[in-house]
Amino acid sequence: MTYDEIVSQAAEFLGELRSRTLRIVTAESCTGGLIAAALTETAGSSDVFERGFVTYSNEAKTELLGVPAALVAREGAVSEAVARAMAEGALAHSRADLSVAVTGVAGPGGGTAAKPVGLVHIAAARSGGATVHRECRFGDIGRRPVRLATAEAALALVRRLAG
Template identity: 65%
Template sequence: MRDRATALLDAYKTAGLTIATAESCTGGLIAGLLTDIPGSSSVVERGFVTYSNEAKSECLGVSADTLLAHGAVSEATARAMAEGALAASRADVAVSVTGIAGPGGGSAEKPVGLVHLACARRGGETRHRVVRYGDLGRSMVRLRTVADALDLLEDALPGS
């Protein structure tokens, strides 16, 4: 995954674009992967780890109404997190993730392994993806989420 992240950073640098991350269930793994690569400071503008609902509201502007109506693990919240990360940063593109990594915390409606991701581009649309990994174990759900977040960041590049 490191080679893929390096190629992503190179593509963003060539395009003159910067990235922000807004992470809940991954707890900073996306930003950690990207910033582990030398030279990433020219692309990674900032990262937000917003694990609690309060952090989602205070740092990213996710409304209490959105959280109450849809919950933290929802399309609406993922979109609001990505858009909020753009609003609270100087980045051109923001990716967000919110989900249930397990082993507990799931329900029939929102099972373990459910993750919502979103990617917002300044002046563009916000894209959403929902994945249901299943109960693969906490580490695997988080790692697969990082890979899917890279997919969204790749898709946000010009010409993609």
């Protein structure tokens, strides 16, 4: 999927959120703001896009989103638990109704046997509702393709949660 196709999906999703007067916040690690960029590519997105957090470092996850440092130390930044904590923390530190969070190994380095390049954890949360998670294993397909695939999967997950 190309960035332009992701922007098109994001624009459709913004329209759905706007019709329900819902607002969204992003919390991004491995995508470095790519999801927020896609959501704000559309004029008038400010009534739906509440804010975005780029929490690339472990310290940023803790300081900006309230992810417990002990959780990061125990589970690792690339984990379901941290993705869920990021999504819930983004909601808690914003005025949004929905959040989406991503953390993963985009590559080309940084992978291990347990957490290979292309492993991404995505979580989406709804205020007063559920937090959902999806693990993606894109493989070592290249940094940009991993980031684009992550943005696409993240938008799909939060879109399903929004109903």
